[in-house]
Amino acid sequence: IANSRDKLRALQILSRHDIGIPHTVFVRQKDDVIPAIERIGGAPVIVKLLEGTQGVGVILAETVKVAESIIETLQSANQNVLIQRFVSESAGKDLRAFVVGDRVVGAMRRVAKSGEFRSNVHRGGSAEAVDLDDEQRRTAVSAAQILGLRVAGVDMLEGKDGPQVMEVNSSPGLEGIEGATQLDIAGEIVDYMAGQVDFPEIDIRQRMTESAGYGVVEVGILEESDLVGRTIEASGLRDRDIVVITLTRGTTVISNPKGTRTLEPLDRLLCYGKLDQMRSLVSNRRGRRQPSLQPLITDVPSQAIDGNQKEA
Ligand SMILES: Nc1ncnc2c1ncn2[C@@H]1O[C@H](COP(=O)(O)OP(=O)(O)O)[C@@H](O)[C@H]1O
Ligand SMILES: [Mg+2]
The missing domain is CATH 3.30.470.20 (ATP-grasp fold, B domain)
Structure with a gap:
């Protein structure tokens, strides 16, 4: 929430x-303003107060100059602002x-x-x-x-x-x-x-780690991984007590992927299983340059948003 x-x-x-989403950039300081406006395709732009409601903190800036002075004013009042493409x-x-x-x-x-x-x-x-x-x-x-x-x-x-x-x-x-x-x-x-x-x-994380040594990890499939080109069935994962819960391919999430699905480079597998097995899954093959094993991600790190993927 x-x-x-x-x-x-x-x-x-x-x-x-x-x-x-409308192409959006968060600006921290005055110097960021012009590059930020360029990045979203130039003026006019929408300037938004992060905490605004009922339209109060939403301003249409017709020119870069106007946008700059609005942002400068807001920042001097310690307000955080977003610059957004004006979806005219x-x-x-x-x-x-x-x-x-x-x-x-x-x-x-x-x-x-x-x-x-x-x-x-x-x-x-x-x-x-x-x-x-x-x-x-x-x-x-x-x-x-x-x-x-x-x-x-x-x-x-x-x-x-x-x-x-x-x-x-x-x-x-x-x-x-x-x-x-x-x-x-x-x-x-x-x-x-x-x-x-x-x-x-239910608290999924708690339930899934209830039995000792089991957990959920996300395994990234690198291009050179042995798993590429194999089906989930033929991957040997199940034999190692590892169940694939979801397969993420690009921006698509496939829940409960079928065993007949073939793994592709850059797929990400959310796996449930014995942690030591999953650890060996990543470290056994060709040393360190292996699928990365990460703890279950429940949150995303914060960083600048780079706008609309559909525009990219
Ligand atoms: N990027 C945009 N392009 C065009 N119109 C916008 C844009 N952002 C907001 N608006 C207009 O301004 C209104 C208020 O913006 P919004 O972000 O919803 O602020 P609030 O939370 O104050 O309602 C929207 O309902 C929409 O009509
Ligand atoms: Mg609104």
Whole structure:
């Protein structure tokens, strides 16, 4: 939940997955401003306060000069700012998808009052029910899942190359969406929660390390690895008491991969098994230049976001 409260962090996490986000750069000091603006394709740009809400901390800077002076002012007041590509094709409107579980249960388009690019209702915008297309729906659900949210309000701009996630709210209000869509969103949440009773929350890491010597690790497959070109079945992993839980290939995550799946260079395998076996899996073959063995990653290191993977 803290993830989505912090705009920067949510965008950082989403940028590592195949989710469209507006190209965004975090600026620390004045000297960063011009290169940052260049990196996102030049002015006009959106300048955002990290902690802003209801559109208050969102400014459209028409020129580099204006952006520079706004940022300088904000930084002198010790405010952290983001610079974001102005998704001009979506100016004055955005989408709110209300995600419950793995579904969008309702969506609205918010349209700004005239002369305003911010579509926040608090800035005079109005909302109407909208039917999302498949890509928008998929993007909203994925964004919520990646951030670990079972109920979320996912705000997207309608970019020319598809939806661009701006913000993911972990405690979205119901009034606006229920008013616009005439749907019983609260009822959807209650039904979903009731359905979850069969799947009580468990601490996976704790459960999986309960038996001594077992654990979860992520194994990266290097190009020269013996495992390349073999199926999971033929890899010998199961014989060593190692189960592959997920296979990550690029930005795609394959859960419970079938034994017939062939391993490719740069695949990452999330494995459960005996730690010493998994250690030997990495160190036995050709010394140190082997698949890297890392502890289960539950968090991503923070670093500058490099915008929209779809644009790369
Ligand atoms: N990169 C952008 N391009 C175009 N419009 C934007 C962009 N970022 C924000 N907006 C507009 O400004 C509004 C407020 O921005 P948002 O990031 O949601 O701030 P807040 O958290 O204050 O609502 C959005 O609803 C959208 O209409
Ligand atoms: Mg908003």
